[in-house]
Amino acid sequence: KAIGSCLKRDSGVAIFVVDVFLKGMSGFFFLDSIENKFPSVHEDAIMISGKASEDVVDMCLASNVTYLLEKPVKPYALQLAVRAITAKYLNFAKKLLRDPSLAQSISRL
Numbered sequence: 001k002a003i004g005s006c007l008k009r010d011s012g013v014a015i016f017v018v019d020v021f022l023k024g025m026s027g028f029f030f031l032d033s034i035e036n037k038f039p040s041v042h043e044d045a046i047m048i049s050g051k052a053s054e055d056v057v058d059m060c061l062a063s064n065v066t067y068l069l070e071k072p073v074k075p076y077a078l079q080l081a082v083r084a085i086t087a088k089y090l091n092f093a094k095k096l097l098r099d100p101s102l103a104q105s106i107s108r109l
Helices: 002-008 027-034 054-063 075-098 100-107
Strands: 016-019 045-049 067-070
Touching (some): 002 027, 027 045, 027 054, 045 075, 075 100
Parallel strands (some): 016 045, 045 067
């Protein structure tokens, strides 16, 4: 259901907060399933796990997921992870505003 919902949405900037173990699938499978619609889904994901074992950490590294939080999630940890992801896009937007030729070249893509 979540995969279908994501695939129906307009693509753009999105941050995904996903549990490593979802009902009936892994969070990594979920991310893989929507990657064509959201190409940076792995980099823009925050994975949550009840136990951040070495295997879970290895799966994050192999999937290019940078943010892994262990339950119970501390609100400040989630806030900092979201802020780091949004900062990437805000910094890029500022570059586009300062450099119209860069913005124009990107708009042609």
